[in-house]
Amino acid sequence: MALYVYSKSRVDVCIPFAEKEEDCTVYVIKVTVGEVWWLVKQRYKNFDSLHQQLVLNHGLRKDLLPAKKILGNKDPEFIERRRSDLEIYLKKIVQFLEKALPLEVCSFFEFEEYEVYSLVRKMAAELYLNGETKILSGQTISMNPLQLHAVTQKIQLPRSPVEQLNREQDFAHVLDFLANIESLEIVGNRDFYRNSNLILNSLPYDLSAFKSLKHLCFNGANVSSLMCARSLRNNLETLSAHSCGLKTVIEVLVCDSVHKNLEVKIDSPYVWRELISLDLSENNLTEVSPAAVCLVPKLRRLWLNCNALETVANLSSLSALEALNLSNNRIRQVPNLHTKLGNVKSLFLAQNRLTSLDGLGKLYGLVTLDVRSNKIADLETIRPVAALPCLEELTLTGNPVTTVLDFRTKVLTMFGTRAGEINLDNEKAMQKELDTVAVLLALSNSAKKMVLK
């Protein structure tokens, strides 16, 4: 990110070309500050109003700006001459005012989008007006890596004279606001930011200023941009990362360490002590490593849907886990799932490649089971879950088995006397169905008695 005060000797402005925009000529200005450059489009009239302010407030000579021309100002030759004159003009004002670039010039060059001091000043002024309202509304605050990076940088830099004199632009407004945020969403981007050479997902930041943070969500961001998660590990309750291209769970849990090959141990300094919910849906996860599981001992809710998992493994040490979402993965089999999971109450396995529910028969705590849109074709493979004592909701829609004749009554019959308590495919059994179930049960009972005799 651009930092003007330390890059004064490496500041350059030029106008590479002019273009037509809605029948007007706009001059495309390339601003370079140190390693960073960006493009700004301005019309002649904006140059003119900038210049008037500079003449008024900073004593610039009136005739410095190339003069106005009413007629023939669309002639390509004229535009080219004006482009070159305006470029000379910009170079001159930057040279004259280099020491302390006036705010008018900063905003003409759109510094508030790319430069640390200007961006933070803009944030401060906005938060001075609406920070309190935003915090009191309790809503999730969205920020991008550029803003977070700017704040991280700004903490280590001296205050500028401007912010010392303007109460509205005091950095304190920003830090005060950040310190009160409970829920933050970091929205990243892999492309170049606006018309610049900055890439949001390559900007590092830390979140040490967020002292009340409980819920953090990365959205399309680069989790390893977070340089230090130390304070978060003791406070965060919810951590989410969507569309971040994660391949392993460790990537996000030790995002602030270069070394991801952790040993499996309980007292690791990377443990997230208060984390209850971890949502890593929409990534490319292929496995959950034992080391990762050790870092989230209090986890109650784990969302791994929309990933590339092929098996369910290593989750047995999550003793507090209540809800697990593995929908939309590549799971074919779940043999003896009770040996791989704690005492979960809700299990979502929708849109996988399961052909059988055999392995679920000993998950005795299960209340909700969603296996919609799998490849379950055989009615008999459902029977094991029908014996689960606490099961109340079973979703089987989208499986081949649902096309079997009298599918609902056959499944409900498997639940025996509990048939009335079951919510099958989001519907309780109708009285008519229950009657059929009762008849079928009576028939099978008498059949059994016959056999016994």
Place this chain on the structure above:
Amino acid sequence: MSAGPYNYSYIFKYIIIGDMGVGKSCLLHQFTEKKFMADCPHTIGVEFGTRIIEVAGQKIKLQIWDTAGQERFRAVTRSYYRGAAGALLVYDITRRSTYNHLSSWLSDARNLTNPNTVIFLIGNKSDLEAQRDVTYEEAKQFADENELLFIEASAKTGDNVEDAFLETAKKIYQNIQDGSLDLNAAESGVQHKPLQPGRNQPQNQPNPTKEGCAC
């Protein structure tokens, strides 16, 4: 809106200064969180903390800038003196060198703050009596000669920490009351709560007509 981070009528700005490792960040943490922070990392640049206190029935939000003690951050630290209503100058009673540097910190503070800034000298780590390197009397004398308020405190046990922050606020409030501190001056380090559109000001704001608003 009776509680929460936005129920106050004044803002007072503080700055905490002193040598590296004297416990500036721990004092701040003890004051804002009422907890001792063991293995506190070095402050990079500045830290920021707030807490709402009450002085003479007025709710006051303290905005505290805790600065890095390391020499390499001196330029950052110096930029935060301006506009501070209170300065807490901290040394470590178990390390004489931190006490010896007080005069240089003090001259910085005097040169860079406004004349009304209340400077409070804090001898931190008072729980480590056995390792004491600077006597109370000696420091008290230094404080008196330089017209500083003085207290020995412990960020670890929390002893006297509240007092240091509250006494400073009381003194500032007194300066406002007797007119020596101008609420509307940009560098006074005190101001009314900023007006937020669509929100009401706290009811207990004194004489709004006389003093006007900060915006």
